[in-house]
Each structure stands twice: as C-alpha cells, then as structure tokens.
Amino acid sequence: MAHPAAQSPTMTAAPGAGLPPWARYGIIFGFVSAASIALWAPIGVSGTYPRMIGAILGELTPDYAAANPYLVRMGSVLKPETFLLIGLLIGGFIASRFGRARLVARRLEMVHPGEKTDFARYRDAFLGGFLIIVGARIAGGCTSGHIISGMTQLSVSAFIFAAGVFASGIATAKLLQKGGK
Amino acid sequence: MDRMTALFVGVAMGALIQRVQASNPGMIARNLRLENLSVIKFMATTIAVGAMLVYVMSLVMPMHFDVKPTYVVGVLVGGLVFGVGFALSGYCPGTCVVGAGEGRKDAVFAFVGGVVGALAFTLAFTAVIAPLNALADFGKITLADMLGLPAVAVALALGVVFLAVVKWLPTNPGRPALGEES
Numbered sequence: 001m002a003h004p005a006a007q008s009p010t011m012t013a014a015p016g017a018g019l020p021p022w023a024r025y026g027i028i029f030g031f032v033s034a035a036s037i038a039l040w041a042p043i044g045v046s047g048t049y050p051r052m053i054g055a056i057l058g059e060l061t062p063d064y065a066a067a068n069p070y071l072v073r074m075g076s077v078l079k080p081e082t083f084l085l086i087g088l089l090i091g092g093f094i095a096s097r098f099g100r101a102r103l104v105a106r107r108l109e110m111v112h113p114g115e116k117t118d119f120a121r122y123r124d125a126f127l128g129g130f131l132i133i134v135g136a137r138i139a140g141g142c143t144s145g146h147i148i149s150g151m152t153q154l155s156v157s158a159f160i161f162a163a164g165v166f167a168s169g170i171a172t173a174k175l176l177q178k179g180g181k
Numbered sequence: 182m183d184r185m186t187a188l189f190v191g192v193a194m195g196a197l198i199q200r201v202q203a204s205n206p207g208m209i210a211r212n213l214r215l216e217n218l219s220v221i222k223f224m225a226t227t228i229a230v231g232a233m234l235v236y237v238m239s240l241v242m243p244m245h246f247d248v249k250p251t252y253v254v255g256v257l258v259g260g261l262v263f264g265v266g267f268a269l270s271g272y273c274p275g276t277c278v279v280g281a282g283e284g285r286k287d288a289v290f291a292f293v294g295g296v297v298g299a300l301a302f303t304l305a306f307t308a309v310i311a312p313l314n315a316l317a318d319f320g321k322i323t324l325a326d327m328l329g330l331p332a333v334a335v336a337l338a339l340g341v342v343f344l345a346v347v348k349w350l351p352t353n354p355g356r357p358a359l360g361e362e363s
Binding site: 086127 | 183184185186187188189190191192193194195196197198199200201204205206207209210213214215219220222223224225226227228229230231232234235236238242244245246247248249250251252253255256257258259260261262263264265266267268269270271272273274275276277278279280281282283284285286287288290291292293294295296297298299300301302303306307310311313314319321322323324325326327332335336339347352
C-alpha cells in the first residue's frame with residue numbers, strides 16, 4: 001500500500017493552489033520583497049542603468065565620469081543591485097523553460113494596433129525603454145523601487161509616482177489603441 | 182553576501198514576473214487599457230503582503246528600510262514620463278530584463294533604449310534634473326509620518342484595504358461573464 005502522501009493529489013498541491021495566479025504569485029512576491037528588506041535592502045532596478053553608463057564612461061572618459069555628480073552619487077556597477085538584474089535574466093530564462101505552466105515567447109507579439117511590422121514593435125520598445133529610464137531616474141525609482149518597495153515601506157513618493165505612471169500610462173495605452181485602428 | 186542575496190531575490194522576482202506574464206508587453210498594454218487587471222492586482226497583492234510583513238517584522242528585528250525622498254515635482258514628472266514609455270514599450274526597467282531572459286527580442290530593444298536613456302539622463306542631470314528635483318522636496322517621509330500614526334498600524338490598514346480592493350475588482354473587466362481566469 002502506497003504512502004498516503006503519495007496518492008493524494010491534495011497533499012501534493014502547493015499551498016494556495018486554489019487561488020488565481022496573480023494572488024498566488026503576489027503573495028509569494030510579498031514574502032520575497034519583505035525578505036529582501038530584512039536581509040539586504042528594498043528591491044530596485046532602474047538605478048543599475050546609470051551605473052552601467054558610469055562603468056562605460058569610466059573606461060572611455062575617466063575625467064568626465066569622475067566629475068559627473070550623478071555618476072559619483074550612484075556609485076559602482078559592482079553594487080548588489082546589478083546582481084539583482086542578472087538574477088532577473090536568469091529567473092526569466094528558467095521560468096519560461098521549465099515547469100508545467102511554461103510560456104515560452106517564440107514569436108514577436110505586437111502590442112498596439114498601429115504596429116504593423118516587426119520594425120514598428122522594435123521602435124516602440126526602444127523609444128519606450130528610453131522614456132522609462134529617463135522618467136524613473138527623474139523620479140528616483142521605477143516600478144520595483146518606487147511602486148513595489150516604496151508602497152511596501154509606506155513612502156509618500158510611491159503614491160505620487162504611481163499616480164503619475166497610471167495617469168499617463170492608461171491615457172497613452174488608450175490613445176495608441178484608438179490611433180492604430 | 183549582499184550580492185548573493187540580491188542575485189537570489191532577482192531570480193525569484195524574475196520567475197514570478199514571467200509566470201504572472203508581467204514580462205509580456207501585450208499583457209502590460211491590456212492592463213493599461215483596463216481590459217485585464219491581473220498584473221495590477223498582482224502588484225497590489227505583493228505590496229499588501231510585503232507592507233504587513235516588514236512592519237510587523239520591524240517590531241522584533243532591525244530592517245533595512247530605505248525610503249525614497251518625496252520631491253513632489255520631480256517624482257510626478259518622472260512618473261508621467263515613465264507612464265508614456267511603459268505603455269509604448271509594454272516594459273518597465275525590470276520586466277525588459279526578464280523578457281530578454283525569456284527570449285523576447287523586443288525586450289532587448291527596450292533594454293538598449295533604457296541604457297541610451299540613462300546616458301541622456303546623466304548628461305542632462307546637472308543642468309536640468311538637479312534644479313527640478315530641488316523643488317518641493319519634503320525628504321524621506323512615509324504615510325505614517327504624515328498621519329502621525331504608528332507605522333505598523335498604517336501598514337496593516339493599507340494591506341487590508343489593498344487586499345479588499347483586489348478581491349473586489351474583476352480580473353477581466355472587458356469580459357465579465359466568462360469566469361475569472363489568470
């Protein structure tokens with residue numbers, strides 16, 4: 001006779017398996033974000049981008065890099081935050097290739113109705129990527145640092161940033177949908 | 182040690198973002214068009230659980246809090262610029278890295294756009310950004326400071342409100358009758 005734990009499907013199901021994915025993964029991410037603050041620091045991503053620029057300019061024009069107050073303030077690209085980004089790359093790779101619910105992105109998917117060619121999707125991704133880093137660095141953080149970590153810590157800035165992001169984000173997404181049809 | 186912690190947090194965060202499809206730019210566009218709210222509900226759930234945990238934990242152990250300063254004009258302008266880029270690309274600075282790990286080519290373009298954006302920002306910082314961010318700077322303030330209440334009480338209240346709202350909000354407002362999926 002088999003061990004009871006081996007034959008009962010309810011025993012092998014993960015806790016919270018009855019919840020929708022957004023709730024299950026949100027609860028797990030809440031624990032990860034809290035563990036990060038307990039062990040190291042709040043999660044944050046966008047500051048690593050100017051640190052990469054600092055590393056590049058430090059090689060090309062060391063005098064300029066040493067004199068730019070922003071690059072000096074942001075510090076070295078060897079800070080732990082850079083390793084968080086490496087982790088994101090690895091996590092995305094692993095999750096897309098293993099497990100039952102794998103969702104590998106095989107084809108380029110268009111996002112807005114106006115994107116009729118691959119070039120249009122790459123152009124929108126590039127321009128949007130430019131704007132999210134400029135915006136995040138003006139505000140001092142992005143979705144992870146300002147919204148997730150900021151609201152978790154009850155920071156007032158997080159609520160102002162989120163209000164700005166969703167106001168212009170919803171307006172832009174709706175305009176791009178109308179304009180492309 | 183901190184680098185290892187950051188790496189492991191990144192792997193977990195990347196896997197969760199991939200599974201909830203936040204690294205899918207089409208999913209981000211659907212959330213911003215308010216057709217599907219799953220990523221927004223995911224974020225709100227994360228914040229609710231995280232806020233309650235960190236402030237309860239802070240009663241018994243030291244925590245590495247790092248509250249960002251509230252310079253109202255810069256934070257709002259930055260948020261408005263960010264929102265346009267978020268909708269246009271369908272990515273944020275972290276999800277484009279996750280998307281690149283998944284093999285999404287447009288995610289790599291978003292990442293490179295971000296690197297160029299960081300260069301533009303760095304060059305403009307002294308002349309434009311530093312004066313902007315000196316306006317209406319209230320420093321590192323929290324809701325608890327503003328309300329004059331204990332942080333743990335505010336965190337628990339915020340957590341309850343966020344969880345109630347995500348439970349009440351439909352996941353697919355565009356298609357209410359077909360049952361709630363993802």
